[in-house]
Amino acid sequence: MTRGGRGSDPRRGGGFQRGGPQRGGGQRSDAPRDKKTRDKPVDGARSVALKVLRAVRKDDAYANLLLPRLLRESKLDPRDRGLATELAYGTARSLGLLDAVIASAAGRPVADIDGDLLDVLRLGAYQLLRTRIGSHAAVSTSVDLVRAEHGTGQAGFVNAVLRKVSQRDEQLWIDALAPSMADDMIGHLAFAYAHPRWIADVFADSLGSIGELQAALAADDDRPIVHLVARPGQITAEELALISGGDEGRYSPYCVYLPEGDPGSLDAVRDGFAGVQDEGSQLVAVAAARAGVGEDGGRWLDLCAGPGGKAALLGSLADLDGAHLDAVEVSDHRAKLIENVVDGLPVTVHVADGRESGLEPGYDRVLVDAPCSGLGSLRRRPEARWRRTPEDVPALVELQKELVTEALRLVRPGGVVVYSTCSPHPAETTAVIDAVLAADDSVEQVDARPLVAGADNDASVFGVGPHVQLWPHRHDTDAMFLAVLRKK
Numbered sequence: 001m002t003r004g005g006r007g008s009d010p011r012r013g014g015g016f017q018r019g020g021p022q023r024g025g026g027q028r029s030d031a032p033r034d035k036k037t038r039d040k041p042v043d044g045a046r047s048v049a050l051k052v053l054r055a056v057r058k059d060d061a062y063a064n065l066l067l068p069r070l071l072r073e074s075k076l077d078p079r080d081r082g083l084a085t086e087l088a089y090g091t092a093r094s095l096g097l098l099d100a101v102i103a104s105a106a107g108r109p110v111a112d113i114d115g116d117l118l119d120v121l122r123l124g125a126y127q128l129l130r131t132r133i134g135s136h137a138a139v140s141t142s143v144d145l146v147r148a149e150h151g152t153g154q155a156g157f158v159n160a161v162l163r164k165v166s167q168r169d170e171q172l173w174i175d176a177l178a179p180s181m182a183d184d185m186i187g188h189l190a191f192a193y194a195h196p197r198w199i200a201d202v203f204a205d206s207l208g209s210i211g212e213l214q215a216a217l218a219a220d221d222d223r224p225i226v227h228l229v230a231r232p233g234q235i236t237a238e239e240l241a242l243i244s245g246g247d248e249g250r251y252s253p254y255c256v257y258l259p260e261g262d263p264g265s266l267d268a269v270r271d272g273f274a275g276v277q278d279e280g281s282q283l284v285a286v287a288a289a290r291a292g293v294g295e296d297g298g299r300w301l302d303l304c305a306g307p308g309g310k311a312a313l314l315g316s317l318a319d320l321d322g323a324h325l326d327a328v329e330v331s332d333h334r335a336k337l338i339e340n341v342v343d344g345l346p347v348t349v350h351v352a353d354g355r356e357s358g359l360e361p362g363y364d365r366v367l368v369d370a371p372c373s374g375l376g377s378l379r380r381r382p383e384a385r386w387r388r389t390p391e392d393v394p395a396l397v398e399l400q401k402e403l404v405t406e407a408l409r410l411v412r413p414g415g416v417v418v419y420s421t422c423s424p425h426p427a428e429t430t431a432v433i434d435a436v437l438a439a440d441d442s443v444e445q446v447d448a449r450p451l452v453a454g455a456d457n458d459a460s461v462f463g464v465g466p467h468v469q470l471w472p473h474r475h476d477t478d479a480m481f482l483a484v485l486r487k488k
């Protein structure tokens, strides 16, 4: 490992002011690099992870969309692909914790560190604090990445900061930097499990106990296994489990858990008999298809349908039932994505605002899978927790209420509206339902639990009802919320 020049090793005590490296380090340098250092090969898995982190920071990229493309284009072997995935997603999830540690080790706020160097520091700090990768490998590969792009001076800065980070393990850094449990339990857990404080507050409001909050935050940090949906009428979950080597789901009759392997390599997925879909999302579509409506006239509606996961499942069920699904989506691009997944099904896609779709009332079943903060799928969207802000929520709540109100106008008496969010935020879930029920006495809420429990489960695994709030730590699903409303 290169030591990075005079005074860059914090354990030797030289070159640091107030516990941090020299002020000059970490700022962009245009100094020419010599060919020898520039050409030193860098680690392939870490390069891919770094590209993802950089695109997330600079271009607002989505890690879970970009990484699979970069992996396909790379020549990495399966082991290195796994490492790149762990490093890109793990680092993107842990940013708040990593930045606090880096700022302390560097002796300056991360906002004062060059963004490109900060990406490398985050990647290195993640390896040091949250993986079993040895500190020598974590530091030296980070130094190589910087040297290849920026030359020896900046590499020295990164070397110095990471060596300082490596002097404590994660728990010691948490002890040093997080609020104490005695003073601020939620603040402590938010820091330790790398969640913004406001999200930990929201989860605490919804869960009501510190023990459960800790379990929920920890579950967001676990890498979730892939859930497959077996499209009804095309393949059964039993068959899909057999050919994929997975296990049938606990709640959804169409779900298969795929603990390992690339779902894209399965013929059933390539041929459209199966898809990737969280079991919680499947249950929303299942509830919409199962809810009692008396005689079903076969007019079904999905009012917020893009990119089409639930529309594809509902469309398959509609096909088996002799029904037809109208799928509304405001975004042209996302409407095209729906078209791709409902090909051959009795589904018509409409590009329209769900609040004024122009569709005729009289639907038997309407699904409102509303645009929301997405706080329920943080484990599947690594960087999302650091992008969302509490200020995003009020406008979403307004839109959610307007969409349910319109859905209730479009449903016939005796028909049902299923309202769902991929968020456990009480403002987006129970408060929306309470407001709708208070405003319209022609609407009643139906117990959603028996609709999702399946034959083998007691409805009480979904709480006290009448709505269902799923959680990763309780149900191994995304934290989907669903409520079923019937027009009297």
Ligand SMILES: C[S@@+](CC[C@H](N)C(=O)[O-])C[C@H]1O[C@@H](n2cnc3c(N)ncnc32)[C@H](O)[C@@H]1O
Pocket (backbone or CB within 6 Å): 281, 303, 304, 305, 306, 307, 308, 309, 310, 311, 328, 329, 330, 331, 334, 352, 353, 354, 355, 369, 370, 371, 372, 422
């Ligand atoms: C949570 S996503 C729906 C996910 C979808 N049901 C699925 O399973 O794939 C919400 C969708 O609503 C769309 N949307 C947002 N505002 C809308 C509006 N006013 N009318 C209709 N769709 C809207 C968004 O573009 C987004 O595609």
